[in-house]
Amino acid sequence: LRCFSTSVRSTVMDEILSRVVAPLPTYETRDKAAPPPESNSLEFMHLYKSLDKEDKLNLLTKLSQDFGVDHKSVSDLAVKLLDAQLRDLATILQVEDRLRYSLVPRYRHLLSHISRVEGGVKFLVDLRTDLLEIISSKASDSSQIRDLNSTLKSLLSEWFSVGLLKLERITWQSPCDILQKISHYEAVHPVRNWTDLKRRVGPYRRCYAFTHAAMPGEPLVVLHVALTEDISNNIQGIVREFATLDAEEDLNKINAAVFYSISSTQPGLQGVELGNYLIKRVVRELQSEFPHMCQFSSLSPIPGFTLWLQGLLSQSRKEGRGLELMSELEWRELEQATDCAPGMGAIDALRKLIGTSEWMRSERLCLLLEPVLMRLCAWYLYGEKRRGYALNPVANFHLQNGATMWRLNWHADTSPRGVANSCGIMVNYRYFLNETSQNSALYLQNKVITASEQVLSLVSQFQKNSKL
Amino acid sequence: LRCFSTSVRSTVMDEILSRVVAPLPTYETRDKAAPPPESNSLEFMHLYKSLDKEDKLNLLTKLSQDFGVDHKSVSDLAVKLLDAQLRDLATILQVEDRLRYSLVPRYRHLLSHISRVEGGVKFLVDLRTDLLEIISSKASDSSQIRDLNSTLKSLLSEWFSVGLLKLERITWQSPCDILQKISHYEAVHPVRNWTDLKRRVGPYRRCYAFTHAAMPGEPLVVLHVALTEDISNNIQGIVREFATLDAEEDLNKINAAVFYSISSTQPGLQGVELGNYLIKRVVRELQSEFPHMCQFSSLSPIPGFTLWLQGLLSQSRKEGRGLELMSELEWRELEQATDCAPGMGAIDALRKLIGTSEWMRSERLCLLLEPVLMRLCAWYLYGEKRRGYALNPVANFHLQNGATMWRLNWHADTSPRGVANSCGIMVNYRYFLNETSQNSALYLQNKVITASEQVLSLVSQFQKNSKL
Amino acid sequence: LRCFSTSVRSTVMDEILSRVVAPLPTYETRDKAAPPPESNSLEFMHLYKSLDKEDKLNLLTKLSQDFGVDHKSVSDLAVKLLDAQLRDLATILQVEDRLRYSLVPRYRHLLSHISRVEGGVKFLVDLRTDLLEIISSKASDSSQIRDLNSTLKSLLSEWFSVGLLKLERITWQSPCDILQKISHYEAVHPVRNWTDLKRRVGPYRRCYAFTHAAMPGEPLVVLHVALTEDISNNIQGIVREFATLDAEEDLNKINAAVFYSISSTQPGLQGVELGNYLIKRVVRELQSEFPHMCQFSSLSPIPGFTLWLQGLLSQSRKEGRGLELMSELEWRELEQATDCAPGMGAIDALRKLIGTSEWMRSERLCLLLEPVLMRLCAWYLYGEKRRGYALNPVANFHLQNGATMWRLNWHADTSPRGVANSCGIMVNYRYFLNETSQNSALYLQNKVITASEQVLSLVSQFQKNSKL
Amino acid sequence: LRCFSTSVRSTVMDEILSRVVAPLPTYETRDKAAPPPESNSLEFMHLYKSLDKEDKLNLLTKLSQDFGVDHKSVSDLAVKLLDAQLRDLATILQVEDRLRYSLVPRYRHLLSHISRVEGGVKFLVDLRTDLLEIISSKASDSSQIRDLNSTLKSLLSEWFSVGLLKLERITWQSPCDILQKISHYEAVHPVRNWTDLKRRVGPYRRCYAFTHAAMPGEPLVVLHVALTEDISNNIQGIVREFATLDAEEDLNKINAAVFYSISSTQPGLQGVELGNYLIKRVVRELQSEFPHMCQFSSLSPIPGFTLWLQGLLSQSRKEGRGLELMSELEWRELEQATDCAPGMGAIDALRKLIGTSEWMRSERLCLLLEPVLMRLCAWYLYGEKRRGYALNPVANFHLQNGATMWRLNWHADTSPRGVANSCGIMVNYRYFLNETSQNSALYLQNKVITASEQVLSLVSQFQKNSKL
Structure with missing residues (x-):
């Protein structure tokens, strides 16, 4: 396909798609329909694999736009449904079922049939990887691509049911x-x-x-x-x-x-x-x-803590609000330890410190920074939110599962990676088996984080300073 | 549960169902919802298994009626959809997706969650056996039960995807x-x-x-x-x-x-x-x-052929149309061989003959009956239809798969069962591999049966006699 | 081979054997010898399987006689060994090793090589079945056949080492x-x-x-x-x-x-x-x-008990010593129960009784016979010996393993087989794990049977009566 | 055991051995003997594993000397065997069998029993590794240790039968x-x-x-x-x-x-x-x-070729017979290429060359040395013998199997190891399947090496020069 011009390629794709994406049987014959020949699925898979990134996007766009839901028949059925409201329940149910059927995109059947071919499921998993990449990279912002993605996700959810x-x-x-x-x-x-x-x-x-x-x-x-x-x-x-x-x-x-x-x-x-x-x-x-x-x-990592902290320091410097992060005494000690000018200099020094892992080798700096970084980290995990849920993805994962934010650990990951990501701090999310259901519900429904006394105490130390 | 009165049992069921069939998350939070605790699924399974047949029906009826689709919100969304028709496609897609979500019965989530529990899939397969039994025995003719059945079937279709x-x-x-x-x-x-x-x-x-x-x-x-x-x-x-x-x-x-x-x-x-x-x-x-x-x-059995033939004979007798089934000469030979009165007596004799397997032991009768039964059987398989498709379920299965009705075989199953079901006749449905796709499509879409010359010739012999 | 006369067959066998049973390498080259080609083993296996029973015996006889030990070289080495007695230990060891090597029959190498062929081990196990049959049926009483058997057994013991x-x-x-x-x-x-x-x-x-x-x-x-x-x-x-x-x-x-x-x-x-x-x-x-x-x-059967008892009764009748088996009172009850003449008649009645299983259905007879049969059975198991070891093979097996003769059970096997073999009695040989080693040694070395009080008490009741 | 003095340790070993190496049953009771308790084997294994190298040698020496064959009874039976020569065959066979039994060292039974314990076979394989090390390092030159080794080898041969x-x-x-x-x-x-x-x-x-x-x-x-x-x-x-x-x-x-x-x-x-x-x-x-x-x-390595060549060169230098290895013309070219003095200097240069792998990088040297090293190597493989068989162990292995020495390959292993071992030369031993049996027999019995024309031609080139 690659040797053709864009428009020729586009025509070829159209031709293939209209051949391999079988038209939907009518509602009445939906149980009587022969499955399309396996060769349809194989042809689509073969075509897709042969395309480069750009043409993959084109193909998926075509698929999602031209082989989705027939909006006309959906709206017709919506009218019918409203008409049926005054009639008996059986009629309502009937029209609802037809409506439901008409809301299934035509490409969903192609996806289903591909799953039956050898290697088909893996192909679809990889196809979804591409879709997610398209969506997150904003290569396309079409609603149809998002619909295709969510249709595929719901199929995968069934196939990968526990x-x-x-x-x-x-x-x-x-x-x-x-x-x-x-x-x-x-x-x-x-x-x-x-x-x-x-x-x-x-x-x-x-x-x-x-x-x-x-x-x-x-x-x-x-x-x-x-x-x-x-x-x-x-x-x-x-x-x-x-x-x-x-x-x-x-x-x-x-x-x-x-x-x-x-x-x-x-x-x-x-x-x-x-x-x-x-x-x-x-x-x-x-x-x-x-x-x-x-x-x-x-025993979990805390990806993003250092980055968040750098942002916080940078902002504090801009706004001149360093005192909110550390006490006066702590700032003074830091100035002495880093041999820097008081005031904004200390913030800069701190930013520089946590930009490398060298402070880990100084006992003095470690002693000095431990309480500071621990309470900042506790806040990052417990207090920083996105749409009401924990900003940190690992925290969010375990809290959804019903774990308790149990213990922050200093010097828990002294590898370069560990120091760079989270100043060497790690956290235990503990699973108290008879509480996980309840914790999970509390978190998901009410956005309440269950945490241990250690964590809560660190958080409140942070708050005392920051007056948040 | 069994020791309670019907009304108490009913109340208990209501109470349990409203506990274990989790309410649906709103459309907005549908991806953020915690899965309900496994204990919900286990409780439902335990309850269901403990019930007798009648109470199973009651429970399934309640489930399908009280935990299905919220018709009000469906019709509200139908209104919204009609309003959206004049707006941009993204809006339409959005409302369609909400409509699609609102058409998912609440119990579908319960079924999904049951599938994740150990033994859950097998439980659902068995539950569907009960549903099919309820529907075919007309124990219930509620539309909701049929909806429940079709929801479950579509889930099973995904899980048992090839x-x-x-x-x-x-x-x-x-x-x-x-x-x-x-x-x-x-x-x-x-x-x-x-x-x-x-x-x-x-x-x-x-x-x-x-x-x-x-x-x-x-x-x-x-x-x-x-x-x-x-x-x-x-x-x-x-x-x-x-x-x-x-x-x-x-x-x-x-x-x-x-x-x-x-x-x-x-x-x-x-x-x-x-x-x-x-x-x-x-x-x-x-x-x-x-x-x-x-x-x-x-090499397939022909269940139902003898039964069909008995019906045909009975009707012919009533209508006095025996000649359409066999030629005059054949009737005469039969009268002689069975020593019966001419006319209706021969039909009765024939009905009696195929009611037992004794004729198989008489060479004379076998010779006499072979051409007759073979062409009747060919007609039964090829000509008798239900909604346009082959009446015989085995024929229908292989024809759907794209096989050719290839050869009827005399004395092919001489077991008592074989003689009783199909006068000992069996049939080969042959799979010509490069024709099955086409045959299957022809049959399913156009209701055309592909058959060999032998079969077609037997069918035409039948037609010659019967003038059908 | 079957179509040839006996003498021709014999010549053919000789020819084949001398080809496939490779001559032994000399003592000096024993580690340097090439293994004979696999085809030798296959040819022998093929030949053997094709023979009828009689020719198998002929072949095995030839093999054992003509391809065994070279007696001349053994006796030469015996002379050398005696000469070496006055020399140093190394020399003695050397001659012993040569002697050991010369005592290995030539056919042992054939057997070894057969074991390496696919299916060879199973072939040898079956060959030994034939050998044991030959020996036990006295089809041959040759010492060489017995040597062949014991050579094969020692090889099998190594291959089937635990x-x-x-x-x-x-x-x-x-x-x-x-x-x-x-x-x-x-x-x-x-x-x-x-x-x-x-x-x-x-x-x-x-x-x-x-x-x-x-x-x-x-x-x-x-x-x-x-x-x-x-x-x-x-x-x-x-x-x-x-x-x-x-x-x-x-x-x-x-x-x-x-x-x-x-x-x-x-x-x-x-x-x-x-x-x-x-x-x-x-x-x-x-x-x-x-x-x-x-x-x-x-929970073990007691094969042979009824047979032994019949023998005992038959002998008692001959010798008129019935009283030794049962007390006067017991005889009297038996006479009444079986309605027979006193004296020898009762012995006959008893023999007849235990010849069938009908007495099992009479509560009276069961009550009457229980103590009698139990003590006789205890004696049979505990007291009857062969070369000092328990005559009953099952008893011998478990006693060798170190079990204790623990409990005789009445009405323990009421199947026809159980009643016929052992009047329905079964026995527990119990394994007290910390005593089995000692029990086993006691039994094998000193022929002492470890038994429980129940068994010993039954034995002594028997002895009291029989004055043995 | 390690904390005791040598003599105490020796006494303890004696005590343990006499406990765990069960005395042999008499010939008559050999089939009736109880196997010794598993704990004997476990105790020996435990003891052995706990010993250091020196004490292992002591233990094995004791075992082989004090628990071997009873020479007295062997010589008594030798006398009996000679006496029996005039009697019937059955008697001779009987005495031979007793003699055979008496030639089985007592420790063989211990080894057999160890093989039945979990991990026992692996233990014995490792024990034999120690024995071979003792023998090859001349740590002991006792005949008994060698007997122990050969007894163990024959057991392992049975257990590891193909x-x-x-x-x-x-x-x-x-x-x-x-x-x-x-x-x-x-x-x-x-x-x-x-x-x-x-x-x-x-x-x-x-x-x-x-x-x-x-x-x-x-x-x-x-x-x-x-x-x-x-x-x-x-x-x-x-x-x-x-x-x-x-x-x-x-x-x-x-x-x-x-x-x-x-x-x-x-x-x-x-x-x-x-x-x-x-x-x-x-x-x-x-x-x-x-x-x-x-x-x-x-495609086989030729370990030892370079070493052998160094030896040859060293000897040639001593004896001044360089001309036998290379032609005058070749020596001259070498002198020029290596820039060395004529005469013995060239031999030294050659020795130095093959002591490193640098010559491989000079095209000139490679061209010059190829014919020389190839014919020397052919001779090394084909002509150098030990007890009549190929000196090179890899050659000996494949020739025993019936392979043909087929092709020497120049620059076949250019890794440092390959150059160091065999100047980069490798050899193919080819298996012509229908000739291997015959080749194997020829080699093992007549010490004849089957070789291809290429190899024979290289050998004859060598011989022409060396006049060997």
């Missing part, structure tokens, strides 16, 4: 192919080498994934768990410690399960609940393996 | 559990004992099933295939022959694949296409195992 | 092929149908087998276990009870493991310890599944 | 654990990283291993095969080429199977034939996958 997922425990006995993917997908605490990977599936560790019959050998969401004596307050002890590589697990040393990494691997499944269900299933699995275990908690 | 099914070949090495079920579900040619079963998964046979991740160990649809030198013209050679029980397959003797039995095992999946796809998948499988094989055909 | 066996639990999910074999091999309490079989691998039951890498899909020895509240005192409750077919196991009702059937499937492995090891492995398995379980016992 | 081995194909879907071991054990062409490993189990490659039921997850011998268009003449194209990492195999490009690496992983199985059988099995496997394939060949 009842159809399989929980697999990943161990060193799992296929190399899977383990390599696990390693590749680990975004939170990157796997450095195969010994590191072996560690993460070895003793005192559990690694679980959801897989799906239509995408064999492809972990969809992966959860890494550390089995520990107490709820971990740093990540070094989990991903950097190799002493136990060949140890036998000692049941007496296993009191807590710490979820230290959860990664979704398929961008195209965005918005399809998987991680939430994986955590719940794993908790059940662990409870059956360790009946007496009762501490379940994440 | 991409999510797994083809399994069943052999003597398969789990006993599966083989016992295969034996149990075989409705077409019942399995008599375990040697018989072993035969059906042994050399020169193939047995395939679709299974589904959410219902492990449960074959959903089962296809039995015989590998033969020529397309079989009788079932005895397939299910009664044990000579080859421990033989090695001789590739030179394998030219044809005869589908001699296909059974769906889950009544609750009625209307969800499975058998069609299974046949296609198996053909692919066989082609890859036997690249040179090119004969694919069913 | 370290190379795999324990498999058989369930209803196991391949049908295996379950059919399990059913077929069950000699102790025959399996009547597939529901019966399903029961034996269902809840409250365990079925274990040893399998071997060289004979895949072939259970070598099978152990059936019932999980019960108390040690069972009858077999009906185990093999006739179907109430629990689909039950969930209730851990609180599982206190005892009752081994109610153990069967070896390969006659050719006679003398190779398998059952013993299987029981030990299964005990370990059960202890890990049910940590608190502490009652392990067999 | 019939008990399982062929496994290793792919990227195999457990990571296995693949890591495969990588670790690859001694011939070390695996550099996981991409390299993935390549070796990817398209156009096959990797097979023998595993054993008693050592699960432990590949015993591993064979790497490349599927190529022609028999490869260098290793770079096999282990350094990643173009095809995700390719589909094109059957038309697969004409030859090149065995480019075979590694035994268990030193303790030295002398137990495994590699030989693995090659044969793999050939069968490949023939069934690629029925038309007919080129099977190794």
